[in-house]
Amino acid sequence: MAVCDIWEQVNLRKVSRRLDAYKAYGHKGTPYVDYKELLDTEKDLDAVIVATPDFWHAEHTIAALEKGYHxxxxxxxxxxxxxxxxxxxxxRKTGKLLQIGHQRRSNPRYLHCYDKYIREAHLLGRITTINGQWNRSRASCEDLGWPDGSEIDQATLNKYGFKDMHQFRNWRWFKGLGGGPIVDxxxxxxxxxxxxLDAQPTSVIASGGIDYWKDREWYDSVMAVYEYQTKEGTVRAFYQTLTxxxxxxxxxxxxxxxxxxLISESANRGSVYRENWVTEEQWxxxxxxxxxxxxxxxxxADAAADGAVLDVREGTVSVAEYSIPVTMEVPYHQPHLVNFFDAIRGKAKLNCPAEIGYETAVTVLKVNEAVEKAQRLEFKPEEFNV
Incomplete structure (x- = not known):
């Protein structure tokens, strides 16, 4: 095993020490600063994990693939x-596996909901609307600092695309480096x-701005509405992210x-709700x-279902709740990594191969463009293909 990071005094040292714990199994955490040196030196690797800033993903991934690594x-x-x-x-050219880290696709709870509720039982009926959000507190969005004396030298920062330590630590907020909260x-x-939905969006309209964090380049609040055309009809999907x-x-x-x-990756949160006109016997x-x-x-709480007279506006009072009988007690990213390792061993297919990751990149990156142009943007079907 080997690890590469340009922050020698913190990240590189920390991760290398952790990997050294596997010496008993014939591995050691050999540290590198230059990824090219790592790829040229290490000869017995099976795979590479790229967890660098977004603007380095393509270069690092392509270099590893061309060296023959998954x-x-x-x-x-x-x-x-x-x-x-x-x-x-x-x-495609190298024939190597490329898994993109959209980890919910390997989460057993999401897989259960997709396989059992959406595909097999069709419990929701015709899906017409989606709502989603990721709201973060002000405290969790403060600028990241660094320990005194741990600064990366200026030449190294410049070599790898960073103006200074502040930009290195907070790259997600800078245009050309990351994509802001809507992407992260x-x-x-x-x-x-x-x-x-088993579909790609046909349009998106979005509103956002640098409303609160005035010293940042990307939008700190974004609200977007996608339109999908599925086999069953139109679906409108809202999403917001706040900081x-x-x-x-x-x-x-x-x-x-x-x-x-309603489902979340967070703490096994999630429930399924039956509309009150659908009988219990049907479910x-x-x-x-x-x-x-x-x-x-x-x-x-069940009085409405027993024939109580309700105001017509109270049509959701008697909605029945059902829990999802699947839990996940491991770190959120672990099943997706296991799927990747199993695919290398020939025991599974990738849950998020490069083509799916590409489709999602097209879908998400268009939001920032829609905010900038302040207009509805259309997707062409060919945009999702490579």
């Missing part, structure tokens, strides 16, 4: 469509929109005419199969 690359696949396209082409956070969830308030955290809600799925076979668990409510 690659796991963190999302966003690239901060540019051209970079993402070259990554897909390199994976939103891409995780917007990826799920397209996955669960000043953490209310309700992060989640995705898929709303159909028969039910609603009972799926409960019997263990796909759902009925959440018992107090009698008062």
């Amino acid at each position: 690659v796991y690359c963190e999302k966003e696949m690239s901060n540019t469509i051209e970079g993402a396209r070259r990554m897909v082409e390199a994976a 956070l939103g891409s995780h969830q917007i990826d799920i929109y397209s996955w669960f 000043t308030n953490s209310a309700n955290g992060y989640y995705e809600t898929f709303m159909g005419d028969q039910g609603t799925l 009972q076979p799926w409960v019997d199969k263990g796909y759902l668990v009925k959440v018992e409510k107090a009698a008062a």
Whole structure:
């Protein structure tokens, strides 16, 4: 094993020491600063994990693929469509595996919801609307600093594309380096929109701005609305990311005419809700199969279902809740890495190969463009193809 990082005094030292714990298994965490030296020196690697700033993803990934290694690359696949396209082409040319880090695609809870609720049982009926958000508190969005005496020398910073230590530590907020919160956070969830709908968006309109963090280059608040055309009809999908308030955290809600799925990667949060015109008997076979668990409510809360007279505006009072009987007690990224390793061993197919990562990059990066142009932007079907 080997590790490469330009921050020698902190990241490189820390990770190298952790990898050294595997010496007993014949491995050691050989440290490098220059990724080219690592690729030229190490001869017995099977795969490379690229967890560098977005603007380096294409170069690092392509170099590793061309050296004959399988690659796991963190999302966003690239901060540019051209970079993402070259990554897909390199994976095809070399025949090596390229997994993009949209980790919800390997999360057992998301897989359960997609396989059982969306595809098999069609529990939600016709999906018409999606809502999602990732709200972060002001405190969690403060600029990152660095320990005294741990600065990277100016020549090294410049060599790798950074103006200074502040930019190195906070690259996500700089144009040309990252994509801002809509890319850092939103891409995780917007990826799920397209996955669960089995469709690509046809348009997006967005509003955002540098409303609070005035010294930053990317938009600190963004609200976007996508339009999808699915086999069953139009779906409108809203997404927001905030950096000043953490209310309700992060989640995705898929709303159909028969039910609603609310799910989050966070702390096994999630439920399925049956619309009150759908009878309990219609969902009972799926409960019997263990796909759902009925959440018992107090009698008062179920009064509407027992024939109580309600104002027409109170049509959601008696919506029944069901829990998702799948939990995940490991770090959120772990199943996606396991899927990657299993694919290398020939035991599985990648859950997010390069082509899917590319589709999501096209979908997400268009939001910043829509904010900048302050207009509705259309997607052409060919934009999603390489």
